[in-house]
Each structure stands twice: as C-alpha cells, then as structure tokens.
Amino acid sequence: MNENIKQFFNRIKDYWKSRTKKQKITGISAFIIILLLILGITYFTTRTTMVPLYSNLEPTETGSIKQSLDSKGIKSVISDNGKTISVPKQDVDNLKVELASEGIPKTGSIDYSFFSQNASFGMTDNEFNVIKLDAMQTELSNLIKQVDGVENAKVMINMPDKGIFVNDPNQQASASIVLTTKPGYEFTDKQITSLYNLVSKSVPNLPTDNIVIMNQNFEYFDLNNDKNSTGSTFAEQMDIKHQIERDIQRQVQTMLGTLMGYNKVVTSVTADIDFTQENTDEHLVQPVDKQNMKGIAVSAQKITETYSGNGAAAAGGVPGTNSSDTGSGTTYVQNGSNGNGDYEKIQETMNYEVNKIHNQIVQSPYKIRDLGIQVMVEPPNPKNPSSLPQSRINDINKILSTIISTSIDKSSGTNLSNQAIQNKIAVSVQPFNGNTTSAPVNQSKIPWWVYVIGGILLLIIGLLIFFMLRVRRKDVEEEDDFVKTEPIQIADVNEEHETETTLRKKQLEKMAKDKPDEFAKLLRTWLSEE
Numbered sequence: 001m002n003e004n005i006k007q008f009f010n011r012i013k014d015y016w017k018s019r020t021k022k023q024k025i026t027g028i029s030a031f032i033i034i035l036l037l038i039l040g041i042t043y044f045t046t047r048t049t050m051v052p053l054y055s056n057l058e059p060t061e062t063g064s065i066k067q068s069l070d071s072k073g074i075k076s077v078i079s080d081n082g083k084t085i086s087v088p089k090q091d092v093d094n095l096k097v098e099l100a101s102e103g104i105p106k107t108g109s110i111d112y113s114f115f116s117q118n119a120s121f122g123m124t125d126n127e128f129n130v131i132k133l134d135a136m137q138t139e140l141s142n143l144i145k146q147v148d149g150v151e152n153a154k155v156m157i158n159m160p161d162k163g164i165f166v167n168d169p170n171q172q173a174s175a176s177i178v179l180t181t182k183p184g185y186e187f188t189d190k191q192i193t194s195l196y197n198l199v200s201k202s203v204p205n206l207p208t209d210n211i212v213i214m215n216q217n218f219e220y221f222d223l224n225n226d227k228n229s230t231g232s233t234f235a236e237q238m239d240i241k242h243q244i245e246r247d248i249q250r251q252v253q254t255m256l257g258t259l260m261g262y263n264k265v266v267t268s269v270t271a272d273i274d275f276t277q278e279n280t281d282e283h284l285v286q287p288v289d290k291q292n293m294k295g296i297a298v299s300a301q302k303i304t305e306t307y308s309g310n311g312a313a314a315a316g317g318v319p320g321t322n323s324s325d326t327g328s329g330t331t332y333v334q335n336g337s338n339g340n341g342d343y344e345k346i347q348e349t350m351n352y353e354v355n356k357i358h359n360q361i362v363q364s365p366y367k368i369r370d371l372g373i374q375v376m377v378e379p380p381n382p383k384n385p386s387s388l389p390q391s392r393i394n395d396i397n398k399i400l401s402t403i404i405s406t407s408i409d410k411s412s413g414t415n416l417s418n419q420a421i422q423n424k425i426a427v428s429v430q431p432f433n434g435n436t437t438s439a440p441v442n443q444s445k446i447p448w449w450v451y452v453i454g455g456i457l458l459l460i461i462g463l464l465i466f467f468m469l470r471v472r473r474k475d476v477e478e479e480d481d482f483v484k485t486e487p488i489q490i491a492d493v494n495e496e497h498e499t500e501t502t503l504r505k506k507q508l509e510k511m512a513k514d515k516p517d518e519f520a521k522l523l524r525t526w527l528s529e530e
Helices: 002-017 021-046 059-072 089-101 113-117 125-145 189-202 234-260 390-407 418-422 448-484 500-514 516-529
Strands: 050-054 077-079 084-088 150-158 174-181 211-215 265-274 278-286 296-309 322-325 328-335 341-353 355-363 367-377 425-429
Touching: 021 448, 050 059, 050 089, 059 084, 059 089, 084 089, 125 150, 125 189, 174 189, 189 211, 234 265, 234 367, 234 390, 367 390, 390 418, 390 425, 500 516
Parallel strands: 174 211, 367 425
Antiparallel strands: 050 084, 077 084, 150 174, 265 367, 278 355, 296 341, 322 328, 328 341
C-alpha cells in the first residue's frame, strides 16, 4: 500500500517536473481561481437571508419573542434599537402562525375580550372600572391605528368620578392622544376632524374641547371649529399663505424634478395673498335695445282735440311744436289769425319697459396679488456649471413664466408684461454642496456585481480549460509518435527452446505426479505392446 502511494506521488512529481514554466503558472492560477469560485458560490448559496418578523415592538415583546425563538433553535437578529427582530426568510410565515397560536407577541394591553376570558364574581367595582378604562383605551388606540398616516397611537382617558347624589352635575371626561405618524405625512382638516369626532363619540361625556392630539414631534393637531373662517386672524392667514406656496412649490418641484432629476432641483415659492373679502350690492337699469337706447313698448295713448270758430281763444303752445317727455308729446296746429279759425291738439303717450338688474356680489378672498419663484439647479457635471445648456435654462424660464401668469389674479386689470414676469423668476445654476445621502436599503437579493464577477471567473476558467486541453492534446500526440516507433526485439540467450520430446516428458512427469493410477495403466499398455 505504501509502495503504491509512493509511486502515485512520484508520478505526480515527474509530471510536474516535465511541465514548462508557463504551464505551471497556468495550472496554479486555474487552481486558485477554481478554489475562490467554489468558496464564493458556497458562501452565497449557503448564506441565510434575514427578514423582519415583527417591527415596532416594545423591548419586553422583543425579549419574549427572542426567548421563544431560541427555545425552538431558530436563529434571530435584533435591530432598530430592539424594536425589530429578524429571522431566516424561509421561516417567516411558519413562525408567525406558530407564535400567534402561542399568544406571542404579548402586547400587555387589555381589550374587551378580557371580560369574556376572565369573567368572575370576585371582581370589585374599582378593579372592574380600571380594567374597563384600560380596555377602552386599547380599543380606541386600535381604531386610531386604522387611520391612514398613523403607525401607532397612545391614548390616555381621564374619567371623572360619579357623584353620590342624583342631582350632582355630570362632570366631563378628557383625553390625551399621542400619535406616531409616518414621516412626511400631512393630515388634512377632514382627517383631524374625524379623529376628534371618533374619540368624542367613543367616550361618554367627552366634548371635543377636552381632547388633545399631538404627534411624536410635539406638533399639535388643533380642531378648526370655525367653519366660516375666512382668514380673519393672522395665524389662519399665514397657514393659508403657506398652503398656497406649498402647493405651487410641489407643482414646480414635480415638473422640474421630472425634467432634471429630483435630486438636481430645489424650489422656493413666495406669494402675496389678498385676504380682502368684498360684498357688493348693485341695482342696474339697462335698456332692452342698447343701440337705440329704448325699451320694450308696453302701452300707448293718443289724444286729439279740434276747434273751429270766430273769436276763440288761441290754443296754448306754439303752433307746430312738439314737447316730448319720456314717450309723451303734444302738437298744436293753427289755421287762421286774430283768434278766428280752426285749432287742433294731438297728445301721444308711450310706456316703455327696461331691464332692472339686482346683483349681490361676494368676492372671495385668497387672491394671489404677487408671486415669486426661486429655483436652484445643479448642472449634470457639478464641477462645470456650463454643462447645463442655455436651452434647458430657457425651458425652465418658460415653465415658470406660465405658472406665474396663470396664478396671479387678473381682476385688478393689470396685465403683466414679459419683463415683469421675468423679474419674478430667479434660476440659479450651481453645484449642491449640501446633498444628503440616503441610508442604503438592505436588500435580500444578490447584488449585481456578484453576477459580473461570476461571469468573469467563468470566462477565465473556460479559457484556462481550453488552453490546458490544448497542451494536453499536444502532449498526447507526442507520446503517440513515440509509441509508434517499434522497439528492437532482442532474443534472450538464456531462454530454453522447447522441443516435442521435452514437452512430452513434462506432460508425463505432471501426469505421474497428479494421476499415478492412470500413469501406471499407461505404462502397462506400453509394456504389453512391446
């Protein structure tokens, strides 16, 4: 056995010594690369991908889950300051079901199911009231968590003591709520009102004035009770002004971010808002026919008087004249002189109907009197501001000019010129030195560079195998050529040539040794024949 091992190693040693220097380097490199490739594939295929099992946990909940997982022999990792526990990806679904069946995680909160599970006659009134209040707070917290934008909610309710006598006035309850909101989420007035009404209707004798709601950043959510408010106070006016500026800023940021990239544009908007509210009462009278300045004739009257004779008193008025007054007139006709002759009086009256208009105009406030937009743009090459072409800057100016011309109120009758609009726009092209780098997101999938390195290694291995096979084939061809050369056969001088006599002698000796009976019969046969 040892001799065989020595011969095997000697063959390897002889084979290695017979290789050239280039072949030795190639072989060693191929061995190292294949070894590294095997190690890399083994690492990435056997690596365990950890994903969150539960998040936003209390430290006590995390400890109980960790203890249960350790007892099951399952690997776990705690992160996010003890709020998140992660397990292997393939075990997440099964663990959630198993832990849920064990009642884990135990939040420590009491809901209304407690009464059905722990109902007993030995509970005092004080104990019952404490548990009831805790259950009410838990249920109300679960309701608030269903609101969009709320991740968690802590509710504290203060219930007043009931009076001893029936005539004692009922005292009001109070509630304090702390919300954990999603980053950057903005609650609307409708959502805030819904939260106040939800809490007020869930707790007996709890008016909205006794409710305080704030978030984790100590920002209060105040209920806007004045539904007809028109921005009469300074705080309300500033809120409306900031809301208008924020809406326009988001619009500009979205458009320019799509054009340049969201991390390449910073936008600021300043607005001058007119909060004046005017009520106008107009009583207007207009003709129906505006060209002739006439109305519609609704009635007409014509009176004619005639007289003839001598010595009659002259009719009043100047003959042949017509005095008109809003559609009425009198005409005098005289024939003769010295008071003798014929007289005629003609009087016509026309009634016209005109348009009577009564306007009650209420002009709403919140008119944008002036608007300014400031934009900072980072060029494609931050070190070269001229890398941003002038045509792109002109496009940005056109976009901002359109937003300003359509946003400013035109009821004042002032038409903005192109130069006036350009004075309200500021576009600055500068590199951003204050960019914040976002934290990398943990991804369970294999990064792209692993595939690139793997492809390069496979290519190198393929080339090495190709060259090794080529060298091997060359060596085999050389050995075949060597084998094809027939060696010279030299007869052995010591070899004894067997004849027929010697061959028979050996057969008889073997037969006499192995089968003596048959050999004896053969001898008798030979003797009898002789």
